Amino acid sequence: MYLKIILFNILFFTLVGLQAQENKKSFKQSLSSSLVVETDVSIEFKSGGLQKTEWLLKPEFSYRLSKNSRFVFKGQMYTELNDHLEAAVPKQETVSKFSKRLFIGDRANLEVREFYFYTNFRKKLRLTIGKQQIVWGETDGLKLLDVVNPQNFREFILDDFEDSRIPLWSVKAEFDLKNIGVQFVWVPDNTYHITQDFEAPYFTKSLFQSPPEGMTIRFDKTIKPKRFIADSDVGLKLSTFTKGWDLSLNYLYYYDDLPVFYSHLELSETNAPLVAIRPKFERQHLIGGTFNTVLGSSTFRGEIAYILDQNFSSIDSNAPLGVETSNNFKSALGIDYIKGENVISFQVFSDIITEHISAYNRDTFETNTSLQLSREFMNDNLKAEVLWVHNANHGDGFVRPQLSYWMNTNTQLFLGSSIFYGNGNQLFGQFSDRSRISLGMRWGI
Amino acid sequence: MKNYLIMGLLAIGLLSPTSSKAQTLPTGKSIADKTYAKDEGISVRRKLTMELKDKRGKIRIRETTSIRKYFGEEKRMAIYYLTPKSVKGTAFLTFDYPDASLDDDQWLYMPALRKTRRISAANRGDYFLGTDLTYEEIKLETRISRDDYTYKTIGTERIDGQQCYVLEGTPINDKIAKELGYSKVKLWVDASIWMLRKADSWDVAGNHLKTTAIKEIKKVQGIWTYHLIAVKNHKTAHETLFRISDIDYQTSLNDDAFTKEALVNGL
Numbered sequence: 157m158y159l160k161i162i163l164f165n166i167l168f169f170t171l172v173g174l175q176a177q178e179n180k181k182s183f184k185q186s187l188s189s190s191l192v193v194e195t196d197v198s199i200e201f202k203s204g205g206l207q208k209t210e211w212l213l214k215p216e217f218s219y220r221l222s223k224n225s226r227f228v229f230k231g232q233m234y235t236e237l238n239d240h241l242e243a244a245v246p247k248q249e250t251v252s253k254f255s256k257r258l259f260i261g262d263r264a265n266l267e268v269r270e271f272y273f274y275t276n277f278r279k280k281l282r283l284t285i286g287k288q289q290i291v292w293g294e295t296d297g298l299k300l301l302d303v304v305n306p307q308n309f310r311e312f313i314l315d316d317f318e319d320s321r322i323p324l325w326s327v328k329a330e331f332d333l334k335n336i337g338v339q340f341v342w343v344p345d346n347t348y349h350i351t352q353d354f355e356a357p358y359f360t361k362s363l364f365q366s367p368p369e370g371m372t373i374r375f376d377k378t379i380k381p382k383r384f385i386a387d388s389d390v391g392l393k394l395s396t397f398t399k400g401w402d403l404s405l406n407y408l409y410y411y412d413d414l415p416v417f418y419s420h421l422e423l424s425e426t427n428a429p430l431v432a433i434r435p436k437f438e439r440q441h442l443i444g445g446t447f448n449t450v451l452g453s454s455t456f457r458g459e460i461a462y463i464l465d466q467n468f469s470s471i472d473s474n475a476p477l478g479v480e481t482s483n484n485f486k487s488a489l490g491i492d493y494i495k496g497e498n499v500i501s502f503q504v505f506s507d508i509i510t511e512h513i514s515a516y517n518r519d520t521f522e523t524n525t526s527l528q529l530s531r532e533f534m535n536d537n538l539k540a541e542v543l544w545v546h547n548a549n550h551g552d553g554f555v556r557p558q559l560s561y562w563m564n565t566n567t568q569l570f571l572g573s574s575i576f577y578g579n580g581n582q583l584f585g586q587f588s589d590r591s592r593i594s595l596g597m598r599w600g601i
Numbered sequence: 602m603k604n605y606l607i608m609g610l611l612a613i614g615l616l617s618p619t620s621s622k623a624q625t626l627p628t629g630k631s632i633a634d635k636t637y638a639k640d641e642g643i644s645v646r647r648k649l650t651m652e653l654k655d656k657r658g659k660i661r662i663r664e665t666t667s668i669r670k671y672f673g674e675e676k677r678m679a680i681y682y683l684t685p686k687s688v689k690g691t692a693f694l695t696f697d698y699p700d701a702s703l704d705d706d707q708w709l710y711m712p713a714l715r716k717t718r719r720i721s722a723a724n725r726g727d728y729f730l731g732t733d734l735t736y737e738e739i740k741l742e743t744r745i746s747r748d749d750y751t752y753k754t755i756g757t758e759r760i761d762g763q764q765c766y767v768l769e770g771t772p773i774n775d776k777i778a779k780e781l782g783y784s785k786v787k788l789w790v791d792a793s794i795w796m797l798r799k800a801d802s803w804d805v806a807g808n809h810l811k812t813t814a815i816k817e818i819k820k821v822q823g824i825w826t827y828h829l830i831a832v833k834n835h836k837t838a839h840e841t842l843f844r845i846s847d848i849d850y851q852t853s854l855n856d857d858a859f860t861k862e863a864l865v866n867g868l
Contacts (some may be wrong), residue, residue, distance in 0.1 A: 190686040216686075274866060279855050282866060291715040307826075318713050330862060337862050395862070400706065402719060402861070448719045450704070455719045494721050535653055535839050536731030537661070565662045566685050600686030 184218045189255040196570075198598035202589045207357060208311075209237040212319070214269070225275035235264040241310045241357060245371040249378055250306075250348040250415075254325055266390040268322050280431070282330040290341050291404055292393060293459050294446045295488045296506055297526045297545055300445050300461040301406055304341060304391060306349045306413040308350040312358045312587060314556075314574050322347055344388035346381045348437060361587045363518050364417065365469055365478070372430040379436040381411055402447045406461075408442040418468040418477040440465050455492040460485070468515035475514070482511035497536075517581065523548040537562050545584070552578020552585035570596040629752020629768045635795040636744040642824050642850035644670040649680065649845055651732055656838035663730070666868055670854050672698035675757040677859040678740075681868050688712070692864040693730070695722070697740055701748040705740070710864035717861045726782035731843040733811060734834040737781060743815055743827055745770075750778050758789060760798040761816065765789040771796055778805055794818070794825045809835050822850045 198207040210214040214234040220226045234257075236242070246258045257265040272286030293301035299314070306322045307314070324345035331338055352359045367373050381387030384467035389410035398402050401476055416434035424430045441464040448457035466484040490503035505524040525548060539560045546553035558572030573593045578585030626633075651663040663685065669678040675698055682691040690712035697705050713775035725737035737746075750770030758767050770786045772778035784807055789799040800813040812835070817828035830843040857863055 191688060192687050276855075276866075279857075282862075284866070294716070296714070296716075315615070316713060318715065321715075334858060337860065339862070361691075397706075397861070443624055450706070450719060450721045450723070453721045453723045455721055457719065492720075492725075494724060496724065532731070534655065535733075535837075536730070537655070562661055564659070566687070568685075568687065598687045600684075600689075 169432060171524075181220070188220075189215070189217045190600060191215050191487065192598065192600040194596065194598045196594055198592040198594040200589070201462065201575075201591045201593065206238050206240070207590065207592050208241055211235040221275075224277075224279065226271070226534055227273050228270060229268070232267045232269045233264065234267065237263060239263045242352065243356065246350070248350070250350055250380065251322075252345050252347045255322070255345055255347045269557055280331060285329040287325050287345075288328065289321050290316075290326060290343075290391075291321075292391075292404075292444075292446075294448060294457045295503060295505070296489065296528065297503070298488070298524060300459045300486045300488055300505075301442075301446065302345065303388070303410070303413065303442065303461075304408065308351045308360060309352060309360060310350070310356075312360065312590075317441070322350065328483070337393075339391075339393040339395070341391040342388060343390070343410075344384050346387055346411075348380070348411065348415070350370065351414070353559055357408050357590055358587065360583075360586070362517055362583050363469075365471070367431040369566065372424065372428065374424075374430055374432045374433040376432060378415055379434065380415075381437055387411070392456075401447060404446045405447070406442070406444045408512040409442065410442065411437045412440055412466070416479055417469055418479055420477055437469055438465075453494055455494075457490045457492070458488060460487045462486075468509070468513060468518075470514050471516050472514040480511075480513035480515065482509045482513050482515075483549075484509055497532040498528075498529045499528070501524070501530075512567050520547045521549075524553075547578070547584060548584065550579055550582040550585070552576070552582040554584050554587075566600050570594070570598070570599045572596075625867070626756070627766065629750070629754055629770065630747070632754065632766055632768060632790050632795070633747045633752065634747045636790060636797065637747065639744070639795045641671075641742075642748075644850070644852060644854045645666070646847075646849045646852040646854065647845050648847040649843060651730075652732060652842040652844070654840045656843075667853055668852075670856075672856070672860060674761040676740075679859055681864075690867055692867070694859065694861060694864055695740065695819055696859075697712075701716060707736075710795065710861070710863045712803075715865070719820055719866050724780075725778050732843070733834045733839055734813070734830070734843070735782065738813070745790060745797055749773060749781060750786065753771070756790065758787050763798065764792045766792050790820075796825060796827065804836070811835065821848045824850055837853065 181360055187358055194212040196208065196210045199205070200207045215231050217229045218226055239262045244262050244358050247255050257267040259265045268287060270287050270289065272284050272288045274284045275371045276282050276440055290304040291302055292304060293299065294387070308322055310320070324343050326343040326345060328342060329340045383436050389408065391408040394405045415437050418434045418436060421429055422432050442461055444459065444461035445461045448455055448458070453477045463484040465481050470478055470480040472480065485508045486506070488503055488505045488531055490501065503526045507522040509520045524545060526543065526545045528541065528543045530539060532539045542555065542557040544555045546554065556572060556574050558570060561569045563569055575591045576584050576587040578588065579590060580586050580588060633831045640760040646666070646668045649667050653661045664683040665680050666683060667678060667680040669676065675696065678695050678697070680693045682688055692710040694708045695705050707718050707720045707722045709720050722736065726735050728734070729736050729739045731866045749772055751773055752768045752770045754766055754768050756767050758765055768788045768790065770788060772781060772783065778784055782804060783802045784805045785803040786802040788797060790796070791798050796815065796818060798815050801809065812833050814831045815827045816831065818825055819828060820826065826848055828845050832841045834840070853866045
């Protein structure tokens, strides 16, 4: 393994060296920097208490080695004054040692969000090497193909994806074959979703089966991939623009970012029955694609993802280790209608389990919809928007109205609310008590 | 004999000085064609700073870098936001086709989502990113449309000391008027370098809507280039100043700088 890392470093620094020779600018001319400060205070409607008091400092540096290459560093200092969303110092068991956050006490942490070298090598091959975010797909709000990077569910899906997506150490190579763009991704970073503990406000209890009443549970250590090459994810995206259509084909061979919870009954040392749960990350294949085209004032877009051998927790008592496997077909169709300062965006998501299995807490065919309305006023100074996501099977969902206002060139204010509704056992309904009002500010220099 | 005939015609008023002037003024169509024929270079890279001032005097500044390249007659342009820092990386790409019956293709990259969103170009009368120019006007720069208006050349006037032809344009039909948001335009086109120097426009209800002044026209690398556009919206009292600097027509721009993938990687 160390030999591979050494070889990788030699290749990397040779590339950097070749590019650096072209740089004729001074250090000051080559360096650009910025700082964005964000704060967000949210109060829960039900308890009246603070759900979060968050401050984020996001410094960014870009050093240009030549016209075609640069280093980019994006750091983050995150502070949650209440220590509520991720209480104390989390164990970060699902995060690789290269991607862990550095906690300073219980309330703050430092993180290298991104640190990569980008080069357009001989204007033929575009390479991005380092910690980065790789984003696929066309949908908003819910993810189908946007699975290359895992996510921190500290705030379920309310956090901006830019903040909740976990950047990974990876290589992205892009080149063109005639009018087809080829993107190859290699992700050796064994980091997966960060889900929250049982006591956290956004613990997703709907994903976990409760054991029979009175039964003891024993959680065994999660079996997590560790090998640098053998356990890395690889992906390929082909994209083109032809006759007014944007098209892409995607393939990813990856570890599902959520572990499979294998369970079985056994006897404890006192001969009492207990449920032993052994979480393990499993590999799967994803094949998918996207399209979009414009007709008049509307953009039509779509996305499909076909996942082979997805594992589901089962309610069938005969299911081996409480898990059943099926292929999983996901699709989304959307339309964006723009007229003046008004935008209407509607999406329909479907999720189908193709085999006859008894998956826990979901139907074989699930449908979600989303509707987003927005309007800008006063030369884009003020924006009013609302997002409504609804699950048609279970009748749960959430609504997020928001106002944003540019106070001056660098300062933007936000006032919004997130309102969950529906059955407490369902994905969105489980957070009904977490509905909140938020006030925030973003400032950058 | 010929001179006597002319004197005779003048005497009876058949050859008045006014009609003589009308004959010497070029048609609107020919002026529009000349604005298109003006040398713009194959490619250009420049810094575009937009100052947006509302009626209370509050100013917001957006700094961008824009690149543009001709692919035959097809024009491709990309604009990358540099400031405000919180929206840095936002990028806009447009393919402008020579066939007027084809809508442009446009994409907007939003770094907060890390996604490139395809956007309709059918609403070319919509305002460009909160400024007082429309997408159509941004696309035309200092040219005047060849297809959307019926022009009448009404005379000549001096703007910034330069002789300009004055044209009145009315949209060729109600549909176009609605698309563009104008019922009438008055244009001042430089008679020697064939660049638009001033424009007035009236909304579809006939109210005076906007005045656009194109200033500081200087040669850069042998190409006549504007450095400042001032737009005032009389209806909202909002103003936008577009300042163009660091202009380089000799920049080498790869074809793949004008793809939606390139928007993600940035400049």
